[in-house]
Amino acid sequence: EVQLVESGGALVKPGGSLRLSCAASGFTVSNVYMTWVRQAPGKGLEWVGRIESKTVGGRIHYAAPVRDRFTISGDNSKNTLYLQMNSLKAEDTAVYYCTTYDYGGPFYWGQGTLVTVSS
Amino acid sequence: QSALTQPPSASGSPGQSVTISCTGTSSDVGAYNHVSWYQQHPGKAPKLMIYEVSERPSGVPDRFSGSKSGNTASLTVSGVQTEDEADYYCSSYAGNSVIFGGGTRLTVL
Numbered sequence: 001e002v003q004l005v006e007s008g009g010a011l012v013k014p015g016g017s018l019r020l021s022c023a024a025s026g027f028t029v030s031n032v033y034m035t036w037v038r039q040a041p042g043k044g045l046e047w048v049g050r051i052e053s054k055t056v057g058g059r060i061h062y063a064a065p066v067r068d069r070f071t072i073s074g075d076n077s078k079n080t081l082y083l084q085m086n087s088l089k090a091e092d093t094a095v096y097y098c099t100t101y102d103y104g105g106p107f108y109w110g111q112g113t114l115v116t117v118s119s
Numbered sequence: 120q121s122a123l124t125q126p127p128s129a130s131g132s133p134g135q136s137v138t139i140s141c142t143g144t145s146s147d148v149g150a151y152n153h154v155s156w157y158q159q160h161p162g163k164a165p166k167l168m169i170y171e172v173s174e175r176p177s178g179v180p181d182r183f184s185g186s187k188s189g190n191t192a193s194l195t196v197s198g199v200q201t202e203d204e205a206d207y208y209c210s211s212y213a214g215n216s217v218i219f220g221g222g223t224r225l226t227v228l
Contacts, residue, residue, distance in 0.1 A: 035217065039217060042123075044222045045165065045208050047210075047218070050210060050217070061215040097165070104151060104153020104217075105155035105210045105220070106155070106167070109166070109167070
């Protein structure tokens with residue numbers, strides 16, 4: 001059974017950094033495409049970025065609002081996906097979901113972790 | 120890229136059919152059959168209901184169906200039930216990114 005468990009969400013000041021984790025089970029993270037999706041309070045879903053499987057090169061793509069500030073990576077030994085977030089802004093406040101990616105979109109979703117950027 | 124366009128709300132009485140539209144462009148919805156639909160209940164994570172325009176994942180009731188014509192995809196709930204009251208989002212593959220719709224709140228009257 002596929003399971004995704006995010007952690008690491010917290011209250012952080014503007015300009016600060018945070019690393020989110022997504023522990024996976026039921027499959028190997030490096031063998032599939034994975035994405036991060038976020039949802040600001042009371043708002044819709046927003047794609048953050050995608051990492052391709054290592055078997056096809058592991059390329060990473062980011063949405064424009066987070067490019068150059070966020071970094072997606074994976075740890076094969078822990079079967080975990082990460083989202084390193086730097087230079088955080090108030091508008092980054094959201095629930096962050098990690099998902100598997102298949103058939104052109106998010107497939108299995110985690111439960112999400114809340115990031116609040118506020119002074 | 121701009122978000123896909125969904126109506127903010129839809130409604131229906133139990134047993135009725137409800138259809139939610141999702142309009143994109145010839146660069147996303149119109150270009151690929153990679154359209155998905157997600158159901159989200161308050162405080163919960165989204166759940167995949169439809170992928171590849173009309174495919175249902177295991178466990179999704181067959182009253183949920185999807186279709187596409189040109190740049191517009193649609194989700195139909197045939198015989199809507201009270202537990203179907205939720206927010207619904209569409210998404211489309213767009214090359215190296217994914218675009219979501221703004222969401223539609225389905226109310227079961």
